[in-house]
Amino acid sequence: xxxxxxxxxxxxxxxxxxxGGRTLEVLRGVDLTVARGDFVAxxxxxxxxxxxxxxxxxxxxxPTAGEYLFDGRPTAGLDDRERxxxxxxxxxxxxxxxxxxxxxxxxxxVLLAFVxxxxxxxxxxxxxxxxxxxxxLRRVGxxxxxxxxxxxxxxxxxxxxxxxxxxxxxxxxxxxxxxxxNLDRQNSDGVLALIDELNADGLTVVVITHDDTVAGRAHRHxxxxxxxxx
Amino acid sequence: xxxxxxRDIGGEALASVGARPGRLLLGILGTLVGIGALVMTTGLGxxxxxxxxxxxxxxxxxxxxxxxxxxSGADGTERAVATLPDDSLARVSGLAGxxxxxxxxxxxxxxxxxxxxxxxxxSRPPSTPPAVVAASGDLLGAVGGRLQRGRMFDSGHEQRHDxxxxxxxxxxxxxxxxxxxxxxxxxxGGHAYAVIGILAASExxxxxxxxxxxxxxxxxxxxxxxxxxxxxxxxxxxxGALVAHQAPIALAPSLPEVYSVSAPGEPSTxxxxxxxxxxxxxxxxxxITLLAGALGIAGTTLGGVTERTGEIGLRRxxxxxxxxxxxxxxxxxxxxxxxxxxxxxxxGVFVVVGVSAAQGWTPVxxxxxxxxxxxxxxxxxxxxxxxxxxxxxxxEPAEAxxxxxx
Ligand SMILES: Nc1ncnc2c1ncn2[C@@H]1O[C@H](COP(=O)(O)OP(=O)(O)OP(=O)(O)O)[C@@H](O)[C@H]1O
Ligand SMILES: [Mg+2]
Numbered sequence: 278x279x280x281x282x283x284x285x286x287x288x289x290x291x292x293x294x295x296x297g298g299r300t301l302e303v304l305r306g307v308d309l310t311v312a313r314g315d316f317v318a319x320x321x322x323x324x325x326x327x328x329x330x331x332x333x334x335x336x337x338x339x340p341t342a343g344e345y346l347f348d349g350r351p352t353a354g355l356d357d358r359e360r361x362x363x364x365x366x367x368x369x370x371x372x373x374x375x376x377x378x379x380x381x382x383x384x385x386x387v388l389l390a391f392v393x394x395x396x397x398x399x400x401x402x403x404x405x406x407x408x409x410x411x412x413x414l415r416r417v418g419x420x421x422x423x424x425x426x427x428x429x430x431x432x433x434x435x436x437x438x439x440x441x442x443x444x445x446x447x448x449x450x451x452x453x454x455x456x457x458x459n460l461d462r463q464n465s466d467g468v469l470a471l472i473d474e475l476n477a478d479g480l481t482v483v484v485i486t487h488d489d490t491v492a493g494r495a496h497r498h499x500x501x502x503x504x505x506x507x
Numbered sequence: 508x509x510x511x512x513x514r515d516i517g518g519e520a521l522a523s524v525g526a527r528p529g530r531l532l533l534g535i536l537g538t539l540v541g542i543g544a545l546v547m548t549t550g551l552g553x554x555x556x557x558x559x560x561x562x563x564x565x566x567x568x569x570x571x572x573x574x575x576x577x578x579s580g581a582d583g584t585e586r587a588v589a590t591l592p593d594d595s596l597a598r599v600s601g602l603a604g605x606x607x608x609x610x611x612x613x614x615x616x617x618x619x620x621x622x623x624x625x626x627x628x629x630s631r632p633p634s635t636p637p638a639v640v641a642a643s644g645d646l647l648g649a650v651g652g653r654l655q656r657g658r659m660f661d662s663g664h665e666q667r668h669d670x671x672x673x674x675x676x677x678x679x680x681x682x683x684x685x686x687x688x689x690x691x692x693x694x695x696g697g698h699a700y701a702v703i704g705i706l707a708a709s710e711x712x713x714x715x716x717x718x719x720x721x722x723x724x725x726x727x728x729x730x731x732x733x734x735x736x737x738x739x740x741x742x743x744x745x746x747g748a749l750v751a752h753q754a755p756i757a758l759a760p761s762l763p764e765v766y767s768v769s770a771p772g773e774p775s776t777x778x779x780x781x782x783x784x785x786x787x788x789x790x791x792x793x794x795i796t797l798l799a800g801a802l803g804i805a806g807t808t809l810g811g812v813t814e815r816t817g818e819i820g821l822r823r824x825x826x827x828x829x830x831x832x833x834x835x836x837x838x839x840x841x842x843x844x845x846x847x848x849x850x851x852x853x854x855g856v857f858v859v860v861g862v863s864a865a866q867g868w869t870p871v872x873x874x875x876x877x878x879x880x881x882x883x884x885x886x887x888x889x890x891x892x893x894x895x896x897x898x899x900x901x902x903e904p905a906e907a908x909x910x911x912x913x
Contacts, residue, residue, distance in 0.1 A: 328909065332904075332905040332908075335824065337820075337823065337824060337904040337905040337908070338903070338904075338905040357828050357829050357830075358830075361823070361826050361827060361828040361831075362826065364824060364825070364826045365825060365826015366826065370825075372908065374911075376817060376818075376820070376821040376824075376911075378526075378818060378821075380522075380526035380527075381522070381526075385522075389822075389825060390825050391515075392515040392516070392519060392822075392825070393515075393822065393825050393826035393827045393828075393831060400512075
């Protein structure tokens with residue numbers, strides 16, 4: 278089933294947490310293959326392990342057992358530098374709670390994505406970074422708010438800044454953990470339309486959501502239940 | 508790539524430091540005070556010793572001492588190879604550049620007692636008597652002396668072989684002479700001498716301050732075998748070398764090398780010793796404050812790590828390695844240290860210059876010290892940042908993002 282098309286692949290992935298002597302098995306053998314250009318929505322009840330799975334996909338966490346292949350390459354043997362390189366160069370994250378630095382302007386928040394994760398390539402010159410950051414901000418409709426501070430933006434605008442930060446480095450994978458969870462209907466629709474558009478341009482998207490509208494937009498919809506994907 | 512990354516992380520560190528002025532101020536404070544105290548201490552120490560040295564230079568440049576050269580005898584003891592002629596004063600007084608001249612001769616008491624009462628109680632334990640020195644000529648001018656009370660004996664006293672003495676201040680105190688108004692009398696070997704003056708200080712011969720000084724002619728009449736050992740000279744500024752060359756020729760035209768000419772001795776070790784102790788105290792205060800400053804930076808940085816857990820998680824998600832996170836926090840605390848060092852160094856220099864101005868001193872301060880202090884501040888900040896940065900690097904990104912989601 279490992280087509281050359283698969284960008285990411287989970288094989289029998291488990292993840293358990295030990296707290297206070299007790300072991301909590303959150304993922305109990307998850308199999309998932311996401312092809313390049315795919316748009317997958319994951320739903321499941323609260324505490325089902327959706328965020329845990331997404332952290333593993335984003336190399337922010339390691340499976341307890343099982344295999345995770347990114348771009349056909351097993352990730353188990355990668356060290357911190359290599360994993361950080363994949364995150365910085367290949368993955369864009371969007372979180373439910375935006376995670377913007379309040380002391381920085383919109384533009385500076387987006388530019389932060391260029392500080393890390395230039396794996397081996399020539400570093401981008403400052404002018405090029407700025408051009409790409411501005412282009413990403415224009416794309417999310419914030420071309421005129423470059424020097425605003427996040428505190429002065431609406432929730433939807435903040436999430437669009439976060440999306441601009443996630444895509445300005447031109448990653449291959451966009452991981453979004455409830456990107457519309459803090460937004461009203463209108464703002465959710467804007468963010469969703471944006472994700473749709475990015476996917477149409479070839480970006481592979483995995484989105485976690487409680488929202489059926491979001492799930493409906495995806496090519497595929499899978500439910501995480503009892504530690505497994507169905 | 509590494510260089511660009513270093514610049515990026517440095518920029519991130521500076522931006523982060525600048526974004527929290529309250530924390531920044533707190534972190535800077537200890538380093539500022541510590542570095543300030545160090546710079547101030549060292550600067551004031553340098554200025555004070557510069558002051559001492561220039562005073563000493565001045566004394567040395569305006570005084571000289573002529574003594575008979577010595578040679579080792581067959582039994583290994585040092586013996587003078589010549590004596591100072593009786594008319595030494597007349598011989599050198601005409602020399603260009605000589606402003607004052609005085610002959611000095613140590614007196615061997617040979618068991619005689621010194622007391623302010625005529626009869627000494629033999630049952631009392633003998634106290635060590637002060638040294639007795641005979642002098643002739645312009646003693647005050649030749650040794651940089653200053654009277655506390657009364658007057659110096661003069662040529663009249665000498666010609667009449669008057670039994671008069673001038674007491675060094677320390678000798679007067681140990682003999683119990685506090686005033687000369689009541690015409691106190693000093694008994695040397697049973698003979699009564701009138702105390703006519705008290706010598707406050709002598710710049711080139713501190714030993715005079717604890718001596719009993721009497722006229723040379725009087726001493727020659729009273730004690731056998733009195734020999735002048737030193738010809739002290741006051742010299743015009745800049746004439747030292749000339750006088751050093753000409754004085755021996757004036758004393759012994761055919762054999763000038765039997766005399767040696769030297770600058771007066773080192774400045775008092777007591778004073779420099781005290782200076783050293785004070786420096787040590789201030790140095791200790793500076794180091795302790797600096798340590799407190801380091802702990803302050805460590806504390807605020809550690810607080811910053813906790814406060815910024817979410818930011819750390821985000822940076823890791825954006826591709827930061829553990830090392831890059833650690834590097835940023837070390838750079839931040841080093842920057843705080845440098846700022847503290849910069850401000851402390853400036854404050855220290857300011858104090859040194861201010862105190863010097865108030866005292867009329869010339870401020871002496873090593874520039875290397877002022878700049879070195881900034882480096883020390885940076886180093887302190889860097890060291891203080893090691894533990895917090897280690898903590899920051901160990902934060903698990905998934906955990907950081909999960910716990911800071913609002
Ligand atoms: N680091 C951890 N230590 C201990 N338990 C953890 C840890 N991370 C997650 N868990 C537990 O694992 C379970 C799954 O958590 P996860 O955040 O993946 O759920 P989720 O599906 O994203 O839920 P939600 O929809 O509420 O976001 C929860 O019970 C949670 O308490
Ligand atoms: Mg979740």
